[in-house]
Amino acid sequence: MRERRIALLGATGSIGRQALEVIAASPGLSVCAIASGTRPIDGLAANFDVEHAQVGGDVVELLERAEPDLVLNAIVGFAGIGATLWALEHGVSLALANKESLVAAGDLALDAWKRGGGLLLPVDSEHSALFQCLDGHGPGSVDSVVLTASGGPFRNHTPDELEHVTVEEALAHPTWSMGPKITVDSATLANKGLELIEAHFLFGLDYDRIEVVVHPTSVVHALVRLRDGAALAHLGYPDMRVPISYALTYPERRATPVPGLDFSAGLQLEFEPPDLERFPLLRLAREAGERGGTFPCAYNAANEVAVAAFLDGSIRFLDIAALVADALDATDGAPVTHLAGLMTADGEARRLAAGRVAAAR
Secondary structure, three states: OOOEEEEEEOOOOHHHHHHHHHHHOOOOEEEEEEEEOOOOOHHHHHHOOOOEEEEOOOHHHHHHHHOOOEEEEOOOHHHHHHHHHHHHHOOOEEEEOOOHHHHHHHHHHHHHHHHHOOOEEEOOHHHHHHHHHHOOOOHHHEEEEEEEEOOOOOOOOOHHHHOOOOHHHHOOOOOOOOOHHHHHHHHHOHHHHHHHHHHHHHHOOOHHHEEEEEOOOOOEEEEEEEOOOOEEEEEOOOOOHHHHHHHHHOOOOOOOOOOOOOHHHOOOOOOEOOOOOOOHHHHHHHHHHHHOOOHHHHHHHHHHHHHHHHHOOOOOOOHHHHHHHHHHHOOOOOOOOOHHHHHHHHHHHHHHHHHHHHHHO
């Protein structure tokens, strides 16, 4: 593989740190640009001899200067949309860890992808798994896909117990090591809701062909059901270095330090349906996706505000879903035709959610 120059956005987060580990161990990969939202990156830039480094500001300008071969977008939230649209529009390979780009701006992103014609490589473990399982199977051979969810730390909690969840408990994920926002999203199942919408846009599947099941050990990352009754599954220990490495070195498959599964150790695979009454954010995500327009954008915006408020102690765990439901009720769901309109819808949903947070204090 010829040298691949990577722009790493969100370098100080969980995905960014693991990506740097992968890059350091992979000949032929180099970092040409590095960015973070607020944290200093001088040490990282020096260690990887990066010419273009930036904290905050417009990452699109950074990408224009750096001219990367591949963009790894690990920015958290709506803030990552600009980088996604830039890479897709310019035909630059995009390793996408920012699921909100497709959730909030799916139609705009698909149009940019068609115009640019570059590679779009999912980094989320579930979507990477689907990407690999779908490889070589035409649309006519696929029946449906299945996203797996660990169920988070509160899978067996009663409604009364959920009333008293603390931030510390919500951040104690049973199988994955992730940043605080996505960890809380996993606890509410909002993360799986976002992944449901992302899968719709990534793979061109109607929502009734995308199923979510709870799989507590996180060994099976996703499954594809084929028309003939067979099912293909992607299995592995829960470690994000595997999908990160796959995206950065595609179409090669480089070695990683992650061990293979030990099937002789008595591996057990259990699945169960998600409880949509106790975890309504998954249901709300499906409804927002099916309604389309700006509903997914509003879902994402309100959830970002609500999770931040929960993390700083302003609202309770169960208030997150209530705030998102309120934002969806107030959304007109207008079609998404341009970025300015999307930003307006995002801002309106954030203002409504922030007002609810202020009233709850």
